[in-house]
Amino acid sequence: MVDTKAHWEQVYATRKPHEVGWFQAYPEIPLRLIAATGMGKSEAIIDVGGGASNLVDALLENGYSNVTVLDLSAAALEATQARLGAASNQVTWLVADITRFVPGQQYALWHDRAVFHFLTxxxxxxxxxxxxRSALPPGGHLIIATFALDGPAQCSGLDVVRYSPESLSHEIGTGFALEESFGALHITPSQGKQSYTFCRFIRK
Ligand SMILES: C[S@@+](CC[C@H](N)C(=O)[O-])C[C@H]1O[C@@H](n2cnc3c(N)ncnc32)[C@H](O)[C@@H]1O
Structure with a gap:
């Protein structure tokens, strides 16, 4: 059985943020989806499995002031903190396994790009x-991006579950209403093409 935490610590200890397949120079789609919620900029956002993604940088630049980044890998968060420098003090950092996470507060928005699909x-x-469900109050937003049905069967050497908007909605369950969904192509640093499903749900 794979030691998931050891796997991800090793990934971030040996590869720079821009070298991983999921690297995106600018998180254009997540920012657009977050803006589409109409949430206030001081409302709480959690980026689940945020890794070394530059979403947090872009959120701060766009005036979002209440951001938490959670990841299994301490090395990933340290890379992001080093990149942000003093601005990292404005962010809450949580090293945690999302399947064991007990939220200490509620969030207006939960963002996950390429994390849920690892849960096989x-x-x-x-x-x-x-x-x-416990982190989001009614009206809270859940944004999840996974590999699509025609996306890769593995990521970072680990098996993934691929989803359509319908199968992801079914999996997420009746506590959430699907507001918006679409497919998007991600181009990896080595010019590979990966098909993603993006969904935005609202907590009922
Ligand atoms: C493919 S990367 C995506 C990172 C980031 N969301 C992005 O879009 O750049 C998957 C991330 O999920 C984290 N991760 C994997 N399993 C996790 C878990 N059970 N709990 C929290 N984080 C996890 C990994 O450490 C890694 O940073």
Whole structure:
């Protein structure tokens, strides 16, 4: 069995943020989806499995002032903190396994790009969704991006579950209403093409 935490610590200890397949120079789609919620800029956002993504940088630049980044890998968060410098003091950092996460507060928005799809075990998916349900009040936004049905079967050497908007909605369950969904192509640093499904749900 894979030691998931050791796997991700090793990834971020050995590869620079711009060298990983999921690197994007600018998180244009997540920012657009977050803006589409109409949420206030001081409302709480959590980037689940944020890794070394520059979404947090872009959120701060766009005036979002209440941002938490959670990841299994301390090395990933340290890379992001080093990049942000003094601005990292404005962010809450959590090293945690999302399937064991007990939210200490509520969030207006939960963002996950390329994390939920690693949960190949149904029990882990249930725990993740339970955490999201307790973290988001009614009206809260849940944005999830996974590999699409025609996307890769693996990421970072780990198996993933691929989703359509319909199968992801089914998995997320009746506590959430699907507001918006679409497919998008991600071009990896080595020019590979990866098909993603993006969904934005609202907590009922
Ligand atoms: C493919 S990367 C995506 C990173 C980031 N969301 C992005 O779009 O650049 C997956 C991330 O999920 C994190 N991760 C994997 N399993 C996790 C878990 N159970 N709990 C929290 N983070 C996890 C990894 O450490 C890694 O940073």
């Amino acid at each position: 075990d149904a029990a882990d998916r249930r725990l993740y969704i339970e955490a999201a």
